[in-house]
Amino acid sequence: MKRYTTIFILTFLLLLPSAILFNKLSFSEPFSCPQGGVVNLKSSPITQSFIPFKENLTVLSIKTATYTNPFIIGKVNFSITDKNDQQVFSKDVSMLWFSDNGFYDIRVPEGKLNKGEEYFLSISYSKKPKESFGFWTTKGDCYDGNLIIKNKSNDYDLMMIKKYSQKNTLAGFNELLNRISQYKPIWIKGNAVVTIIIVYLTLCVAAIIVFVRKIF
Amino acid sequence: MKAFLRQNFILILLICISFMKGVIWAYFLPPFQAPDEHHHYAAVQHYAEPKGYILSENFSAKFSFFDIKTQNLSPQLRDTLEKIQFENTAFYENGKNEFNKNSSDGIEEQGLRNSKLNRFIEAYPAWDTGYSPVYYKTASIIENVLSDYNYSILEKAFAIRMISVIIGMLFGIIVYFFFKQLNFTKIESAMLAAIVSFQPMLTFIFSIINIDGLLIFSFALFLLGAVSLLKNKVNFSNLFLIIFSTLLAINTKQTGYFLIVAILILSILYFLIYHAKKTLNFYSKTKHKFLALFSFGTIATLVLSSFIYFTVEKISTYYNLFRPFDILKTYFSYQFQLNVTINRSLTYWGNFGTPNVPITPIYIYIIWLILAVAMIGIILKLIILIKNYFKLKFDEKIYFFQMLFLVFMVIGLDSMIHYINFLGFNENNFSDPNTSIGTPGRYFLPVIGAKFALLTIGLSSVFSKIDRKKIIFTLFVLMMLFNFIALFNYIIPRYYL
Secondary structure (H helix, E strand, C coil), X not given: CHHHHHHHHHHHHHHHHHHHHHCCCEEECCECCCEEEEEECCCCCEEEEECCCCCXXXXXXXXXXXXXXXXXXXXXXEEEEECCCCEEEEEEEEHHHCCCCCEEEEECCCCCCCCCCCEEXXXXXXXXXXXXXXXXXXXXXXXXXXXXXXXXEECCCECEEEEEECCCXXXXXXXXXXXXXXXCCCCCCCHHHHHHHHHHHHHHHHHHHHHHHHHC | CHHHHHHCHHHHHHHHHHHHHHHHHHHHCCCCCCCCHHHHXXXXXXXXXXXXXXXXXXXXXXXXXXXXXXXXXXXXXXXXHHHCCHHHHHCCCCCECCCCCCCCCCCCHHHHHHCCCCCCCCCECCCCCCCCHHHHHHHHHHHHHHHHCCCCHHHHHHHHHHHHHXXXXXXXXXXXXXXXXXXXXXXXXXXXHHXXXXXXXXXXXXXXXCCHHHXXXXXXXXXXXXXXXXXXXXXXXXXXXXXXXXXXXXXXXXXXXHHHHHHHHHHHHHHHHHCXXXXXXXXXXXXXXXXXXXXXXXXXXXXXXXXXXXHXXXXXXXXXXXXXXXXXXXXXXXXXXXXXXXXHHHHHHCEECCCCEECCHHHHHHHHHHHHHHHHHHHHHHHHHHHCHXXXXXXXXXXXXXXXXXXXXXXXXXXXXXXXXXXXXXXXXXXXCCCCCCCCHHHHHHHHHHHHHHHHHHHHHHCCCCCHHHHHHHHHHHHHHHHHHHHHHHHHHHHHC
C-alpha cells in the first residue's frame, strides 16, 4: 500500500509541470522590442497605457528587476482603468512572486478588456519594501501605449507582453500544438507530437514504478 | 534473448527514455535556437560540399555576431533564418514570434520547403570551425542524403540534431558502466545514469547541433577507462578506452588536451596503488634518493617556471606595469560577484536557447545548498580515508584513489577553463561570461559524471543513516522533475506562449 501511495504521489508530482503549463493557456502577440533599462518603483505609481489588438486579453506579462534579491517582502498593487477612469481590475500581489529579470503574469479575468480600447495599467506599492525594485522597459517607444511616471510621459514603454486566451481549454491546447508544429519536420506534426509526449511520460512513470518496487 | 532483456531491463528502459527525451527536446527547441547552432550547421554544409567545389570570389562583409547578413552562410540557411524569425528569439531576449493561425505550418513554411536556393556558400572563406571533423563529416552525410531525397532544411537540421540524441543515449550507457566501476550497485548505477542524463543542460546539449555533445561523450569514455584501470589494473579494454577517448576529445575540441594531463595524473595514481612498494624500495637506497630528489626538483622547476613565464608574458601584453596579483585579485573578485556567479551557474544548470531562456535563480540557491552539503560530505569522507589509509583493505584503497582521480578531474577541468578565460581577458571588458571564451556552463559539463559520483558519495557520507539507494532515488526524482520544469515551464512558454 505504501509503495502504491509513493508511486501515486511521485507521478502526480512529475505531471505537475505539464499541468501548470496547460492550466490557463494564453498566447502572446508578436513582440520584438529590444530591452532598455529599469525604472524603479518609488512612492508615486507607474502607469502604462495599452490597447488589446483582439478579444480575450487575459495576461499582461511584465518584466521585473529585483537586483539579485530573491526575497523581497512587500506588496504591489496592479490596477487597470479604462479611458473613463473606471477601474476594471485591481489586485495586490506579494513581491515574493517576483524574480529578478523574470516575467510576472498579471492575470485579468476574461471579458474585462475589449479589443481596440485604450486601458491604463497602474502599478504602486501597497506595502513598500526596504529593497530596491523596478520594472524593465523597452529601448525606445515600442508599441501603442504611453509610459507615465510622476505625470511625465516617457519615450519608452514598460517591457510588457500581452497574451490572449482561447475560447476553451481544448482550443488552447490545439493552438499550442499548432504553434509547436510550425517550422518542424514534416514527419512529426500535430497529433504525432501528442503521441510522443504520452509515450515519454508513460516511460518515465514506468521507471518510477520499477525503482520504487525495487527500493521500497 | 529473454534472459538478456530481463537482466538488463532497467538499462534498456533508461535507454528508451533517454532517446524519447532527446527526440522531444530536439523537437520542442525551435530550429537553430541554441548557442552557435546556425554556425555549426554552416560548418556541416561546408563539409557537405562536393569535391572540387572551389569558388574564386571572396566573402568580405565585416563580421558581426548579431547580424546574420555579415556571416558567410549558404543562401538556403540565410533565407531559412529570416523566414523562421531567428533573430527575434535568438538576439532579443524577450522576442515573441508571429505564428500562423489554425495551421501546423508556419507563415513562410511552404515557401521555405519549395525554395531552390543553394545549400552551399557562394564565396569563401567558409564558416569553418577548424576542428571536429568527425562530427561534421558524419552530419554532412545526413545533409547530403536528405538533400538527395529533396527534404527541406527543417528535416535536415532535425535529423542532424538526432546525432546528438544518439550520442546522448550512448553517453547514458557509458555513464552507467562508469558508476558500476565505482562500486555502485546495478540499480544505483542505473538511477545515477538517469540523474546525469536528466540534467537539463546536458539534455539540451544532447539535442542540438553542437560538438560539445561529442566532447562530453569522449570524456565519459575516458572516465570509464580511467576508473576501470585503477580498479582492474591495466588491460586492453581500459587502455583502448583511454587512448581512443583522448584522441576523439582532442579531435573534437581543444578542451581534449586536458586529458593528456589527466593521463599523467592517472599514471601517478596507478603507480601509487600497484607499484608504490617497489618504488619506495627503489628510492630507499641512498643514491636513489638523491636521484629522485634531483629528477623531481628539475621537473617541478621547469613546469612551475614555464607556467609563471607564460602567465606573466600574457598579462604584460595587456598591462604596462607588471601587476599579476592585483589582476588575480580583480579577476576573482569579479567572478565571485553574486550576479556573475548566478549567471555562470545558470548556464550550467538551466539557461537554454542562445542562451537567453534562464530558469529562475531560486533553483540555483536550492542546488547550491545541496552541493554545499555534498562538499562537506566529500571532505569528511576523504579525511576519514586518509586518516585510516594504512588500515584500509586493498579494494578500499582503490576506491580512495578513484575518488582522488575524480576530484582531480573536476577541479582540474574547472581550473583549466577559468585559467584560459583569465588569460584571454582585456582591460576594457574584463572577463565575464560574454567575453574572452567566457565561462558558459556547457564547458564544464564533460566531467558531469565525476561530479555526480562525488555528489552522491558526499551526500551519503552526511546522511550515513539513510540507505544510499533512497538518497539516489530522491536525487533521481528531483532531477527528473527539474527536467520537466525546464521543458514545460520555461522552454515551451518562452518560444510558444
